């Protein structure tokens with residue numbers, strides 16, 4: 001018997017705006033000792049599903065069956081569930097800092113977990129067990145570090161502490177909700193290895209939730225793909241990767257920068273995720289699906305189970321069509337070129353756009369030791385270049401970008417923009433210089449003022465720098481919106497009314513408004529869903545092709561950079577350790593740090609022969625439940 | 633610890649087609665469902681109507697607010713008469729109509745309360761913005777000044793000022809404002825410091841926006857909510873403040889009536905022992921008005937609190953449960 005049997009689970013979340021239909025009839029089994037992945041983009045219901053299962057969403061309305069080792073979790077009393085969590089079901093969340101109490105030592109927190117579930121354990125023994133567990137998850141000097149507070153650990157170490165805490169009562173089942181998303185790739189790898197090792201040694205069953213299908217490739221045995229609360233495809237990981245039977249799985253794979261191992265364009269999934277307030281009559285993916293026909297919109301797809309264990313909810317009985325990526329910049333816009341008065345960049349051919357020489361930057365706080373963020377960085381970019389600046393968090397890459405953009409002063413060294421030394425520029429000279437350098441920020445939510453309308457946000461640079469106003473300004477803004485693929489009619493909306501990908505387009509439009517020679521992208525896609533990431537990356541490429549911009553692309557992710565950049569500079573601890581052509585870096589990395597980074601960001605995908613699979617059963621898909629029927 | 637469940641709000645994150653509501657729309661949307669706040673709002677509206685109607689009451693009763701009715705308003709022993717058909721709320725020790733005086737007192741209280749709160753809010757926001765945005769010596773000077781104001785013993789200060797310049801409406805307003813803005817200033821300063829680090833401010837800087845433009849366009853609009861909340865909460869404290877000053881004879885100058893003065897009249901020579909209505913009606917008005925403003929202030933704070941959605945959700949859920957059981961049972 002499977003350890004966990006989930007059948008026909010529905011989760012509704014009542015909110016101020018209406019009922020959010022977070023999960024719509026998912027069914028799956030998790031066998032003892034296996035790693036089961038749940039994949040989906042934001043809003044797919046993957047986290048809500050597991051939280052609802054374990055009773056962590058008291059306000060949710062749930063129906064369906066979740067049988068854990070013979071016991072139904074949905075009907076179980078809260079006290080029973082509380083006893084199960086920790087004792088038999090361990091949980092690891094994405095953000096270890098907010099899950100650990102800042103005022104208690106980690107030793108006392110782990111001991112408390114033991115004491116809560118096994119009150120008779122003597123304190124000394126509990127401490128010993130805690131130390132052993134920390135040792136096992138790879139924390140050096142475990143017994144000493146029991147007395148440390150959470151802030152004394154680095155991000156990766158904290159996640160280890162969380163895992164130790166989840167494992168200390170040796171639960172037979174662990175739910176890990178994006179346990180590595182907030183971590184650097186090299187640490188990500190260590191944590192995955194750790195989880196895999198725990199499973200080997202203790203035979204633990206793991207459910208791993210992730211937005212990243214490729215992350216599960218080398219780790220999970222089977223996975224379930226979810227979209228907008230619906231289960232799309234479930235099956236062995238090798239089948240999902242090699243022969244996706246569902247158009248969404250196929251689309252997800254083709255838009256992921258990790259699985260597409262060439263420099264070619266990615267293929268984004270068109271459109272955006274639907275609102276969960278409504279319940280679609282047919283397939284949830286239909287509006288974005290290339291294979292959709294009329295039936296897909298009007299009735300729920302059937303569920304087919306193949307003989308290799310793959311379960312697909314889709315009307316399509318053939319392989320999904322592979323669509324070609326369309327251009328993100330359409331003809332109209334390319335022709336609009338001269339209407340927006342794009343000029344050719346003056347005197348740019350003979351000199352580098354950016355020249356950074358031996359730049360040092362040291363932060364001095366009064367009481368603390370000076371921190372050397374940049375230690376002699378040099379780089380240069382020619383007109384039309386795309387340089388990827390890659391490194392882990394805290395390596396100084398963002399600081400370097402801000403220094404180039406003139407947002408922070410350097411301590412020593414020289415930065416030249418278009419042949420002009422920027423160190424000695426006065427305020428208004430800098431203001432003029434900013435026409436040549438613009439920045440696109442990482443966080444599409446934080447970089448747009450929530451209180452201003454989109455038209456005003458995009459028009460701001462034109463107003464400041466060119467003194468445009470009235471109809472002229474409006475006209476220019478509308479053209480920019482069109483250029484980045486936004487509907488110009490949405491001129492008067494607020495940022496909160498756009499999705500993450502659209503907001504990043506707004507940020508790009510704002511940066512393009514002055515037609516700068518150099519665009520600095522600071523992790524422009526790291527906050528976006530995979531299918532949306534590809535749209536933005538393609539947009540960047542198309543814009544560059546059309547207008548010849550120079551890009552400096554900052555990212556922690558080698559795979560993403562690979563699709564956009566000609567050259568890559570790898571940064572570590574305030575220094576650039578290696579610069580080479582993109583394929584060169586991938587084929588023949590020189591510096592040990594580059595090698596380490598590369599090893600951590602590539603996930604081997606299990607190979608599989610073309611299966612000759614047969615449908616075993618075809619059943620109607622999950623029913624559409626009325627709101628009142630859920631959780632009744 | 634490992635049970636720190638992510639909140640529903642975080643878990644949903646549905647990229648739905650949402651329409652942004654302005655702070656005011658948001659406020660009204662949520663306040664409408666809050667019975668306590670609505671009651672408070674209605675009460676405040678009534679007090680305002682009462683204050684506005686003061687001259688009307690004067691005409692209808694024929695009692696000017698400072699007219700002394702020594703024949704009808706006082707007993708032959710010279711004690712005030714209690715509530716009767718002519719003096720609905722009784723008369724005070726000089727035979728003046730309590731009802732009319734209460735209405736005029738409401739005018740003063742509301743005027744001082746609202747006016748002082750608004751002026752204090754303006755000062756607090758300006759100081760907070762400057763200190764928070766510019767930091768450095770500007771911050772040092774303004775923050776020390778804020779500390780200084782908060783540290784002054786206000787009664788001594790009020791006594792000293794009044795003995796030098798004499799009591800007047802303006803003086804009273806000045807003192808209330810002077811002691812009210814500091815808290816808001818501190819709150820705004822902290823908020824601005826956080827806002828300043830946000831990426832959109834940096835984005836504006838990278839576009840070459842000038843400092844005044846960043847402060848006015850990027851920072852200020854994002855302070856709407858704390859400003860609304862704290863200004864609402866300033867009103868009741870300003871009302872009490874004015875009443876205390878007037879009670880001590882440092883505020884509004886007679887014959888203009890104010891609630892604080894009327895309370896002081898009631899307590900003089902233990903008048904309230906023989907004429908309790910002097911104390912009860914005024915005290916009750918003052919109490920209920922400040923209470924109403926306080927409840928409204930709390931309601932406003934809850935409505936604008938980003939976490940409020942969750943609480944509302946729990947409330948909905950509680951309401952739904954019994955209904956559902958009934959449907960099935």
Ligand code: SF4
Pocket residue numbers: 246247248283284285286287289290291292293296301313314315316
């Ligand atoms: S059911 Fe239709 S719309 Fe849905 S994924 Fe299959 S083919 Fe596409």
